[in-house]
Amino acid sequence: MPDPNPAALDFLLTRRSRPAKTLTTPVPDNDTVKTLLTAAARSPDHGKLEPWRFVVLEKPALQRLADLAQTRGDALGLDHDQTAKGVAQYANADLAIAVVSSPKPSEKIPQIEQSLSAGAVCLALLNAALAAGWGANWLTGWASHEPTFRTEGLGLEPHESIAGLIHLGTETAKPPERPRPDLDAITTWVAR
Secondary structure (H helix, E strand, C coil), X not given: XXXXXHHXXXXXXXXCCCCHHHEECCCCCHHHHHHHHHHHCCCCCCCCCCCEEEXXXXXXXXXXXXXXXHHHHHHHCCCXXXXXXXXXXXXXXXXXXXXXXXXXCCCCCCXXXXXXXXXXXXXXXHHHXXXXXXXXXXXXXXXXXXXXXXXXXXXXXXXXXXXXXXXXXXXXXXXXXXXXXXXXXXXXXXXX
């Protein structure tokens, strides 16, 4: 017979990300961030390769990244609104954690499994922050996929990418519930 954890299940059934633009100070302190990262690092990792790493971005670093997003958006010829959205993601943030997908060479563990592990880390970090009472949101955006931004802004190696930017802070408003998937439309039951 299973040993249920009703509080954890209720949390997962009702969890809701907080829009990054609604997060403010205070933000988690370094010890709290380490606890959240510890929880995230317990994600499934086939082969124990640790095909991910963390970059904790504090306010000055986020402002530097906002400036770089402006420079890169202009250099790429992006339209004003697209560039502005990329800039705001960093300029308006007080704390974010970049989860870097950093696949390792392996004959046994395909790269897709390593990428999925990095995605699992993002969700675990998001849920750990929410469970600890912080507001949190998982974003990416055009800048996080732009090679020069990743290299110059975050020091990523050519084989690395950003799986997610987890924005953390104090929520200013509870978000409304949103429509959820119709399970009957997305589920197939196979008995034999």
